[in-house]
Amino acid sequence: MVNAGKQLITGLGVLLLLAVLSTSCYAMDYPDEVELDSLADLYEPVVFDHAMHVDVTENCSECHHHTTGTGVANEYCAKCHTGDVEMDVVACQDCHSADPVSIENLRNPQPGYSYHNDQPSLKAAYHLKCLGCHQNVDGPTGCEDCHAKTEAGDKFYRSGEFAPKEPAHSSAH
Amino acid sequence: MKKLATYGVKPHDAALKADGKQWSLMEKLLLGLTLDQYIGQVLRNKLNWVLAIIFAIGIPVIIYRFIFSLGAVTHASYDYPWGLFLGFGLFCMVPLSASGFMLGTTVEIFGRHDFEPIERLALLNGLLGYFFAVVYLLVDLGQPWRLSYPMVYSFGPAAVLFLVGWHVATYLSVQVAEVSTAFFEWIGFKRGYDFIRKGTVGLTVAGIILSTLHQGALGALFLYAPGKVHPLWYSSAFQWIHFFTSSIPAGLSMVICVSTIVIYTMKWRCDQRFIDNLDRITISLAKGAAMGLSTYLIIKLIAVAHDNEWAYLATGWGTWWLLEIVGFVFAPLVLLSYAIRHKLVGLCRVGAFWVVAGIILNRLNTALITFNWQLYQEIPHKFEIIISVTIFAIYVTTYRFILNRLPILYKFKPQADE
Amino acid sequence: MSKITRRKFLAGSAAGGAAMMMTPAKKAFAAGSFEGFPDGMGVLVDLTRCVGCRTCEAACNVEQKLPEPALPFDDTSVFDEMHHGQKRRTTDKAYTIVNRYEPKSADEPLYRKIQCNHCNEPACLTSCFVNAYKKTPEGAVIYNSKVCVGCRNCMIACPFHIPAYTYSSVLNPVIKKCIFCYDTRLKEGRPPACVESCPQQVMTFGKRKDLMVIAHERIKKNPGKYVDHVYGEKEVGGTGWFYLSNVPFEEAGFDVNLPKKPIIDNVKDFLAIVPMVLTIWPALFTGFHLLATKGKSHGHGDDNSHDKQEGH
Numbered sequence: 001m002v003n004a005g006k007q008l009i010t011g012l013g014v015l016l017l018l019a020v021l022s023t024s025c026y027a028m029d030y031p032d033e034v035e036l037d038s039l040a041d042l043y044e045p046v047v048f049d050h051a052m053h054v055d056v057t058e059n060c061s062e063c064h065h066h067t068t069g070t071g072v073a074n075e076y077c078a079k080c081h082t083g084d085v086e087m088d089v090v091a092c093q094d095c096h097s098a099d100p101v102s103i104e105n106l107r108n109p110q111p112g113y114s115y116h117n118d119q120p121s122l123k124a125a126y127h128l129k130c131l132g133c134h135q136n137v138d139g140p141t142g143c144e145d146c147h148a149k150t151e152a153g154d155k156f157y158r159s160g161e162f163a164p165k166e167p168a169h170s171s172a173h
Numbered sequence: 174m175k176k177l178a179t180y181g182v183k184p185h186d187a188a189l190k191a192d193g194k195q196w197s198l199m200e201k202l203l204l205g206l207t208l209d210q211y212i213g214q215v216l217r218n219k220l221n222w223v224l225a226i227i228f229a230i231g232i233p234v235i236i237y238r239f240i241f242s243l244g245a246v247t248h249a250s251y252d253y254p255w256g257l258f259l260g261f262g263l264f265c266m267v268p269l270s271a272s273g274f275m276l277g278t279t280v281e282i283f284g285r286h287d288f289e290p291i292e293r294l295a296l297l298n299g300l301l302g303y304f305f306a307v308v309y310l311l312v313d314l315g316q317p318w319r320l321s322y323p324m325v326y327s328f329g330p331a332a333v334l335f336l337v338g339w340h341v342a343t344y345l346s347v348q349v350a351e352v353s354t355a356f357f358e359w360i361g362f363k364r365g366y367d368f369i370r371k372g373t374v375g376l377t378v379a380g381i382i383l384s385t386l387h388q389g390a391l392g393a394l395f396l397y398a399p400g401k402v403h404p405l406w407y408s409s410a411f412q413w414i415h416f417f418t419s420s421i422p423a424g425l426s427m428v429i430c431v432s433t434i435v436i437y438t439m440k441w442r443c444d445q446r447f448i449d450n451l452d453r454i455t456i457s458l459a460k461g462a463a464m465g466l467s468t469y470l471i472i473k474l475i476a477v478a479h480d481n482e483w484a485y486l487a488t489g490w491g492t493w494w495l496l497e498i499v500g501f502v503f504a505p506l507v508l509l510s511y512a513i514r515h516k517l518v519g520l521c522r523v524g525a526f527w528v529v530a531g532i533i534l535n536r537l538n539t540a541l542i543t544f545n546w547q548l549y550q551e552i553p554h555k556f557e558i559i560i561s562v563t564i565f566a567i568y569v570t571t572y573r574f575i576l577n578r579l580p581i582l583y584k585f586k587p588q589a590d591e
Numbered sequence: 592m593s594k595i596t597r598r599k600f601l602a603g604s605a606a607g608g609a610a611m612m613m614t615p616a617k618k619a620f621a622a623g624s625f626e627g628f629p630d631g632m633g634v635l636v637d638l639t640r641c642v643g644c645r646t647c648e649a650a651c652n653v654e655q656k657l658p659e660p661a662l663p664f665d666d667t668s669v670f671d672e673m674h675h676g677q678k679r680r681t682t683d684k685a686y687t688i689v690n691r692y693e694p695k696s697a698d699e700p701l702y703r704k705i706q707c708n709h710c711n712e713p714a715c716l717t718s719c720f721v722n723a724y725k726k727t728p729e730g731a732v733i734y735n736s737k738v739c740v741g742c743r744n745c746m747i748a749c750p751f752h753i754p755a756y757t758y759s760s761v762l763n764p765v766i767k768k769c770i771f772c773y774d775t776r777l778k779e780g781r782p783p784a785c786v787e788s789c790p791q792q793v794m795t796f797g798k799r800k801d802l803m804v805i806a807h808e809r810i811k812k813n814p815g816k817y818v819d820h821v822y823g824e825k826e827v828g829g830t831g832w833f834y835l836s837n838v839p840f841e842e843a844g845f846d847v848n849l850p851k852k853p854i855i856d857n858v859k860d861f862l863a864i865v866p867m868v869l870t871i872w873p874a875l876f877t878g879f880h881l882l883a884t885k886g887k888s889h890g891h892g893d894d895n896s897h898d899k900q901e902g903h
Contacts, residue, residue: 076812118805124640124792131642131791135699143644143665157649159663244758251680251755254743282876284884315741315756315764319721327721327738333858334744335720336865374880382872386865393861397718397748397854400846413861547846549675 030054038098039123042153046146056137063129064090080115096125184441185578187586201359204577220438224566231563234556235312243315246556252545255313257553257561260540262309265533266302267341267391268416271424273299273348274380275461281377288457290450293355293581294435295428297572300348302427303341305568312560333393340387347379355579385417392416395539403543405485405494406535408476418472421465423532425458429525431572435582442576444583452518459521462528463509470502490546497538501531631711631730632777633799633831635806636704638843639816640791643667643689643702650788651687651706654772658684678844681705683755683767687785694842701836703843704793706785707732707753707769708823709831714854715745715754723766729778730799730831731771739765750827750849771831799831806835828853 030050037045053063060068065077069086072078089095096119120128134141143149154160185196185205196205203211215221238246247256276295279285311317323329323338350369357366369376392412395402399409408415436443436451443451477483485491505527512520542550553561576582649664651657662669670691672679678690687706694701713732716724721738724745741764746754754768772783781787782796795802803824810817822840823833826849834840841847850857 118795118809120792123790127790128640128792141642149665156653157646157664158652158660159665163663164659164661240761242759242761243764244760247758249756249758251682251746252675252677252752254746254756278876282880282883284880315743315758315760316739317741319738319740322738322740323720327723329720329722331855331862332718332720332744333861334718334742336862338720374877378873378876378880381876382868385868385872389861389864393858394744394747396857396861397714397744398750399854399857400750400849401747409857410860413864548677551675 036126038093039126040147041150042156043143043147043149062133067095092125092129093122096120096122098122186444186580186583195361198360201578224570227563227566231559231566234559235563238312238556238560243313246560247554248551248557250551252548253541253551255540255544256551257541257557258309258313260537261533261561262313262564263306264391264536264540266306266309268388268420268423268532268536269427269529270299270302270306271384271388271420272296272302272428273351273424274377274384275421275424276428277351277377277380281373282381287450288454290447291428291432291454291458293352294432294576295424296348296351297355297575297579297581298428298431299424300345300352301568301572301575303345303348305564305571307341307345308564308567309561312564333390333397337387337390337394340383340390344380344383344387347376347383350376351380355581358585359579384420388420389413389417392539398544400547401545402539403485403490403494403546404480404482405477405490406539406543408480410479411472411476414472415469415476418465418469419532419535422462422469422528425462425465426525426528426532429455429458429462429522430529433522433525435576439573439576439582442582446584447582455518455521456513456516459509459524460513462525463506463513466502466506466509466528470498470506473498473502490543493538493543497531497534501527501534505531628726628728628730629800631726631728631799631831632771632797633709633730633802633833634783634786635795635797635802636832636834637793637795637809638701638703638834638836640793641689641702641704642791643670643691643700644790645669645689646788646790647687647704647785647794648685648689650784651769652685654775654784655686657686660685681707681753681755681768683757686767686769690844692843694838696838696842701838701843703834704785705751705753706832707771708751708833709769709771710827710853711829711831712827712853712855714748714750714827717853717855717858718744718748720744727773727777729771729773731773731777732831733770733773734766734768736763736765741765748854750846750854803833806833809835822847825851827851828856 032049032051034048034050035045036048054060057063059073060070061073064070065074066072066081067087067090069084071084072081099121119125130146131141133139140146149157149159155162158164185201189195206214234246243249250256272295276288276292279288280292311320314320319326323335324342329335350372354366354369357363357369390413392415395407396409396412399407432451432455436448440448477486486495505524508520508527509524511517512524541553545551645664645667648660652660652664669679670689674680678692679688681688687704689702689704692701692703709726709730709732711726713724713726715734716722716726716732720742721740723735723739725733725735727733741756743754743756743766745766746756754766756766757764771777772781776783782794786794786796795805797805803821806821806824810819810821817835817837818839820840821833821835822845823830828851834845836843839847
């Protein structure tokens, strides 16, 4: 149930529009809509209105860091990445592992190399990026504003039809 | 009993009857009275009625606790895992029972045989206090049937409670041995008596060691909760010394209190030796209590200075602390000193009750009242109070049962007088 | 190294004290297993990321097969619940809970997940007289209900108010607390359910010492974002779970007055006197006895012949 890890891995098999397109696109060549469904389990997939977000953001780097060749938002990253080179991969899941925060994922590729060693997992990358920005710009921030809960989700959260029948009184009378 | 005495009935107090015959066990249990006489005096005693009412209410509640769990008789608090059962039953009963080792030391080690008339009362007070502390513990433990686990099954030797457990258990056995001399006399088992008497010094020294350690250990238990006990009642350097030194006036005052109650309500059971010596002994005990109390007061103040906690005195908790220290340590100390100087036995007795109240206040303050001072205060569940009172009533009943019978307040005579 | 020696010494002294009257084989159990495990796992909790969705609570409930909650896990009204003027705490039915705080120094509310912090030198463990607790090499503080007597000293000792007790059980009341999902996950090297379920990766799972580096790097790489303190790095001797915050920790409900040393260090002064009392007292008081009674009759009436021999 809670084993999101397995779900994530199986979910990877699902086609991601973004992943296909990203390999051949230029700076201004982007998908209008992206279905984020690789992690869908407790919640329905998110149909992400990419075009709308392109309109409301000033720069691709706000979400894509230094990968789109359109500059670098974070000063810290800018120390190494000049931001004028477009990378081969720009999709979130190309860098952010869908595996849960496991010991392997945390291991530094190069000992002593202190960059890219604190990278959020894919699920966290989505949420931190989306929610972090939404909180600042007063975008929707409720869980179900972006993705509806599935039946599995209701069961997991004990909500909807799985809600506790009556307020359980504490057993210590 | 007084009434019977006017009829010329004398209680059992010697190995043999006046006519040289052995008393039967039944006769001993009935104090040498006939069954009718015995029942008659039981019914006449008003205290028995009070106790009966307490038992009628309290015993069912105790049974209720064992059928419906601890959660049914307490607030089942996670923040106050130790309620009244331990706060009063363990942390108050144990210091009030420190009398055993102190009088034992005085008489047996320092050879002060002038204290002998009260030695057995002090030993019995110790034994019963510890025993009932364990009874309180059994009510409080989640799984009391596992009480022996730290002794035989699974050891946590670095824990203070491990030390308390072992020492209380061992000390209880020591005290049973010490008090058993009175029992052996009463039951007429001369060899047992002689055997125990031979080991008296050993037993007494063992008692001192065990008492020093576990009286202190009870204080050290709170060293595990540095943030929870209010700083004025907590001292990482002195906590165990506070508990140990305060147990000295506590135990001595408790003996004065008990002997006072005894001399006013059970005079028939005291022999002339006890009655004649009691005033002198009371003043001497009060002297000891006053000395202990002044030491305690000084160390309390040193502890506040040591941790530089003067600022807390300006708070509400500080007022409460001052009330305890001034009202229940300093004030009785002044009273006792005055009473000792002017040889006023009555005032010594008042002072002793005052000291006992102060010790109870101190232990409740440490274990319950100021515990979690940064969270909230909790008033014990009504069943918790009822059970605590009931166990105390059982303690009183047992105490009286033994005082009535065993040669504690009187010296056993080989043969009864005509 | 000296630390281990000291602990063994303390354990030995308490054991010695306990076993003084009945002495069988006290050495056999004198060595408590308190050694910190440098390769133990830990969790870095970044409070700035938590949005109070309570997914971790739900995940814990499922993973640990806990009873049904009073309210659904997506119900945020629980943040307003108060008991005795206190926010929610862990119970025997909820090993982890999320609370909401309104810090003075931030505009936004702050959410904080509470669970066992899996101390390096746990007070629950060192206070337990039947050794029911164990700090595993993987970093979890686990509990053996089979030997628990139910004295609840661990609840007194825990500086974080974590262990809860099943008071309502008649025959088998036990302590209930977060065990780092030891049985089902940690043992196999997998992160606990709450960590895995978190959408915001508030929690990062890894070796404690690696995470500590990351924690300090996060503070350094994001100037002005965090207060310069990792709560749990030093507190009570270091905890397996430790915290980053954008507001002073007291504003997020943390006890900032906890000692930097393990709780057991408080008790060591007392434990150190145990061997002293055990060795000096018998000689001292027997000596007093001999001096005090020299040449005197013992005046016990029927018994003047008592033996000055030691009883043990």
